[in-house]
Amino acid sequence: xxxxxxxxxxxxxxxxxxxxxxxxxxxxxxxxxxxxxxxxxxxxxxxxxxxxxxxxxxxxxxxxxxxxxxxxxxxxxxxxxxxxxxxxxxxxxxxxxxxxxxxxxxxxxxxxxxxxxxxxxxxxxxxxxxxxxxxxxxxxxxxxxxxxxxxxxxxxxxxxxxxxxxxxxxxxxxxxxxxxxxxxxxxxxxxxxxxxxxxxxxxxxxxxxxxxxxxxxxxxxxxxxxxxxxxxxxxxxxxxxxxxxxxxxxxxxxxxxxxxxxxxxxxxxxxxxxxxxxxxxxxxxxxxxxxxxxxxxxxxxxxxxxxxxxxxxxxxxxxxxxxxxxxxxxxxxx
Amino acid sequence: xxxxxxxxxxxxxxxxxxxxxxxxxxxxxxxxxxxxxxxxxxxxxxxxxxxxxxxxxxxxxxxxxxxxxxxxxxxxxxxxxxxxxxxxxxxxxxxxxxxxxxxxxxxxxxxxxxxxxxxxxxxxxxxxxxxxxxxxxxxxxxxxxxxxxxxxxxxxxxxxxxxxxxxxxxxxxxxxxxxxxxxxxxxxxxxxxxxxxxxxxxxxxxxxxxxxxxxxxxxxxxxxxxxxxxxxxxxxxxxxxxxxxxxxxxxxxxxxxxxxxxxxxxxxxxxxxxxxxxxxxxxxxxxxxxxxxxxxxxxxxxxxxxxxxxxxxxxxxxxxxxxxxxxxxxxxxxxxxxxxxxxxxxxxxxxxxxxxxxxxxxxxxxxxxxxxxxxxxxxxxxxxxxxxxxxxxxxxxxxxxxxxxxxxxxxxxxxxxxxxxxxxxxxxxxxxxxxxxxxxxxxxxxxxxx
Numbered sequence: 119x120x121x122x123x124x125x126x127x128x129x130x131x132x133x134x135x136x137x138x139x140x141x142x143x144x145x146x147x148x149x150x151x152x153x154x155x156x157x158x159x160x161x162x163x164x165x166x167x168x169x170x171x172x173x174x175x176x177x178x179x180x181x182x183x184x185x186x187x188x189x190x191x192x193x194x195x196x197x198x199x200x201x202x203x204x205x206x207x208x209x210x211x212x213x214x215x216x217x218x219x220x221x222x223x224x225x226x227x228x229x230x231x232x233x234x235x236x237x238x239x240x241x242x243x244x245x246x247x248x249x250x251x252x253x254x255x256x257x258x259x260x261x262x263x264x265x266x267x268x269x270x271x272x273x274x275x276x277x278x279x280x281x282x283x284x285x286x287x288x289x290x291x292x293x294x295x296x297x298x299x300x301x302x303x304x305x306x307x308x309x310x311x312x313x314x315x316x317x318x319x320x321x322x323x324x325x326x327x328x329x330x331x332x333x334x335x336x337x338x339x340x341x342x343x344x345x346x347x348x349x350x351x352x353x354x355x356x357x358x359x360x361x362x363x364x365x366x367x368x369x370x371x372x373x374x375x376x377x378x379x380x381x382x383x384x385x386x387x388x389x390x391x392x393x394x395x396x397x398x399x400x401x402x403x404x405x406x407x408x409x410x411x412x413x414x415x416x417x418x419x420x421x422x423x424x425x426x427x428x429x430x431x432x433x434x435x436x437x438x439x440x441x442x443x444x445x446x447x448x449x450x451x452x
Numbered sequence: 453x454x455x456x457x458x459x460x461x462x463x464x465x466x467x468x469x470x471x472x473x474x475x476x477x478x479x480x481x482x483x484x485x486x487x488x489x490x491x492x493x494x495x496x497x498x499x500x501x502x503x504x505x506x507x508x509x510x511x512x513x514x515x516x517x518x519x520x521x522x523x524x525x526x527x528x529x530x531x532x533x534x535x536x537x538x539x540x541x542x543x544x545x546x547x548x549x550x551x552x553x554x555x556x557x558x559x560x561x562x563x564x565x566x567x568x569x570x571x572x573x574x575x576x577x578x579x580x581x582x583x584x585x586x587x588x589x590x591x592x593x594x595x596x597x598x599x600x601x602x603x604x605x606x607x608x609x610x611x612x613x614x615x616x617x618x619x620x621x622x623x624x625x626x627x628x629x630x631x632x633x634x635x636x637x638x639x640x641x642x643x644x645x646x647x648x649x650x651x652x653x654x655x656x657x658x659x660x661x662x663x664x665x666x667x668x669x670x671x672x673x674x675x676x677x678x679x680x681x682x683x684x685x686x687x688x689x690x691x692x693x694x695x696x697x698x699x700x701x702x703x704x705x706x707x708x709x710x711x712x713x714x715x716x717x718x719x720x721x722x723x724x725x726x727x728x729x730x731x732x733x734x735x736x737x738x739x740x741x742x743x744x745x746x747x748x749x750x751x752x753x754x755x756x757x758x759x760x761x762x763x764x765x766x767x768x769x770x771x772x773x774x775x776x777x778x779x780x781x782x783x784x785x786x787x788x789x790x791x792x793x794x795x796x797x798x799x800x801x802x803x804x805x806x807x808x809x810x811x812x813x814x815x816x817x818x819x820x821x822x823x824x825x826x827x828x829x830x831x832x833x834x835x836x837x838x839x840x841x842x843x844x845x846x847x848x849x850x851x852x853x854x855x856x857x858x859x860x861x862x863x864x865x866x867x868x869x870x871x872x873x874x875x876x877x878x879x880x881x882x883x884x885x886x887x888x889x890x891x892x893x894x895x896x897x898x899x900x901x902x
Contacts, residue, residue: 122788124800126887128873129793129814129822130474130626134834134880136827192827233828234881385833385846436865437702437841438714 136233140193142332146323147200147375153306153316157262158208162312168212170199172219180228194233198222201241204313204371205415206248207259214255218248238422239382242372242415249415259309272309275366276411279359284406288356300358303365314368324374333378336390337397341373344398352406369401372414382422389425389432396421462616462657463710467693468703470840472874474696474794476665477626480753480760485633487764488777490537490562494768496522497549497557500807501593502600503529508558514541517569519744522558531601531808532591535560536746536766538567550790550804551797557805560768574742580652583739590738591745591808596620596631596699596728597791599809602735605727606653608720615656617649618708621673621729622663622692622699625792628812630749633762634730635662635669642729643676645736646687653725658687659708660729663694696794697872701726703840715868745808752778754814756785765806772802774813785815793822794873824882835875835885841868845875845885848892856892858899866892 154162177195181188199219206215222244227236249256261272275297282291298308306316314320327333346360353359364370377383377397384393397417404413499505504527510516516535523533539562547557575586588603608614619642623631635642646658660673670691677689690708692698702713704726711722719726734745746767753760758779765774771788775781788799790810806813816822835845843865851861866889875885 122798122800123786123823124798125787125823126884126890127793127795127797127871128877128886129787129789129796129798129816130877131822131824131882132472132878132880134878135824135882136830136880139830139832139880189828194830234830235828380830380832385831385836385844387837433844433847433864434836434842436715436843436868437706438712438717438868439842439865 136192136194139332140197142327142330143197143375144193144200146327146332147197147204147313149319149322150204150313150316150371151200153319154204154208154312157306157315158260158312162203162208165206165208165210165212165215165312166200166203168215169203169206169219170196172216173199173202173223176220176223177228180224181232184228186232189233192233195223198227198240198244201313201375202244204375205241205245205311205368207256207310208312209258209260210248210252210255214248214252217251218244221247234381236381237425238419239376239379242376242418242422245415246419259311261309262307262315274310274411275303275308275362276310276405279362279366280405280411282359284352284354288353288359292356292358292362297362300361300365303362308366310366311368311371314371317365317370320370320374324370327374327378333374334387334390336387337378337383337394338373340391340394341377341397341401342369344395345369345402348398348402348406352402363405367405367412368414372401372418373397376414377418377421382425384425384428384432386429386432386434389428392428392432393421393425396424462659462688462690462708464690465707465710467695468698468707468840469842470838470874471695471697471703472838472877474626474877476694477753478629478632479627480751480762481629481632481666483629483633483761485637485749485762485764488769488774490564490566490766491769491773492562493542493559494536494562494766495547495557495559495770495805496533496536496768497547497555497805497807498523498533499549499553499555500533500599500767500809501531502598503527503531503604505555506530506533508544508556510541510544510558512541512544515539516541516560517567519572519746520569521744529601529604531593531603532589532744534591534744534746534767536768537562538565539563548800548804550799550807550810552800568743572742572744574740575738577648577652577739583648583652586738587735589744590734592731592734592738593745593808594728595730595734595748595808595811597625597795597809597811599807602727602731605725608725612720612723614653614720614723614725616709616724617646617653617655617658618704618724618726619646619658619660619729619732620699620701620704620726621666621669622661622704623666624663624694624696624699625794625796625812626696627753627814628751628792629753629762630751630811631729632666632669633749634733635666635672638733639672639676641733641736642673643679643736644740645732645734646676647679648736648739649727649732650686655725656686659690660687661690661692661704661708663698664691665694696874697840697870700840700870700872702870715865748808748811750774750806750810751812752814753812754785754789755817755820756781756783756815758782767808768805770802771799771804771806771813774806775802775815781815783817786818786820787816787822789814789816794877795871824879826882827880829881829883832880834878834880838874838878840872840874841865841870843869843889845889849883849885849888852888852891856895858896861892862896862899864892866896869893
């Protein structure tokens, strides 16, 4: 008999692996990538390739320099690259995309200790770094024109939305303005960041992740739900205004793919609700009251920072502990 | 499936919080229990239970008979040990046992006569105290795996009322089918055991709990419950959703009665007693025959076993002999486990004696490794969702990197952990979370000593 292996229990393990989870996320992002190519041409693919490539190379190089084991196999760098690309305008200069990707991996992820140690989402922070560094390029959006035509710059629906005077007749402004139809908003035939435009493709990916039990539906549902409720109130009950707010900008991308990032969201169920609620409120407040048209990235980053606190207050009571505490209270009061 | 309506005693809840779905792999469920020939030599460790070890009461060279007392202890939490064969004591020396501990053991050379001790007679039972005394004399320990001395379990504190007996037939660990076979083959022993316990302990309810993945056992147990339906309707069948670790004592009490056992407390503190279905059946047999616990049913299974089976083995049979009785190894085993794959112990060698506590012997082939490549924790929260005790294993793993104080770990609930393995099972990063929980518990224990 050959030598027996002796390990601690349990001796069976589930099939879930980090690599498998990341692969699921990549698969879930594919419909939106296809949509991006459909609306913004092969350049979308090139942009995604540059971001992913830079992320992978940055991860490899920084891990080598810091003498850490190389962990490219977990595919997390590819996910970061893909998500960052989704958050960029399709015509952004490629070198800027590369700078953002490198910053996301090196500064946000590796400098804090690599996968699992970063306290904010690398892709979102990469986008914010680019936004404050190259605000011109990061806010120049092009119309989706297909394969051959030249790019024509356009205002995003959100920019048009924030121009609406909510004191006046919202319905008239919605139909009279430059806003695309709601169906175009849903299928992504609008200007915006490369991966955020097609709500349909993102929802397919999101449902896939929920069905695969990679993400729990709590964060996306509560996040989008909070924004919906606030926008319904802000729009004085105008349903189309609410739908424009949900479909425009990065809300669906953020709610399904960025806010649900394991590393930077709470692990407890009540914590997830608080986290998503906070994201929804901050997003709405930024969109309604600040002069920025979009607030998804900032809201998620702010809530990322609050995660340790949220987890502290939502720590579950160990089995049977609650009773003991109650008894103590009863004794104190008695 | 039948859903038991809540009454004043039992308030079943749908399922445990947390827990995991494991593939059951109960490949031996249709294998009737087969008695194996007693081996030429049995090695009987003097510790086959939770509690104080026994001291041998025989000497090298003595002839002992089957069922004769060979080890006993003055300690309360302990159970006497009997010879499982007739023969001559060859040696009394420490031997490596399951779990790797060296334990003083009596080795008996089997003379093949299987001559029973003539003094064996059915115990005379007139009161609850007599039952407890008889259970102690029988050497019964919890047959579900933990091996808590059964007499200590039944000796409830005087001032508490125990209204519910839970007969545990959940058998939530994969592979193991001993309780299932017990239900099917010895159902009338179970009935008789339950009725005796009701008679002397006056339980208001007896809940026979089984998981819903064992329809045949449910059918049989339903008949058992029916033996009482036209009397007081004390015995109830509770069908539970199958989810690991449903069969753990605290989980069982929670799902069947709706009560939660506080940390560090016993089932009797919430008015419950939980007994394995095999233990109940054994009590019935003992009250009839007076034959102590010298053999038990073991499931021998796994991908490296040629003919997986359920076997009745004399206590002290080596793992090797059990595997040989199952046609030997199909392939070279990669891992040998005593107990279930979730909580069992890996063996260093198959030359280890099996005891009263051991309900399964599993051998896995090299393609069945159950080891994941370790990667960084991505804080996915699967361990938190899986923990049936509402702990956050990931937090413990984090804290242990920073030299935590015992108080801090205790406040997080370290001592509540029962090491069921659910967290390690689900972890996609392959982290040894159960081990970090054990470390945390050790730190708390060391801190308490100071």
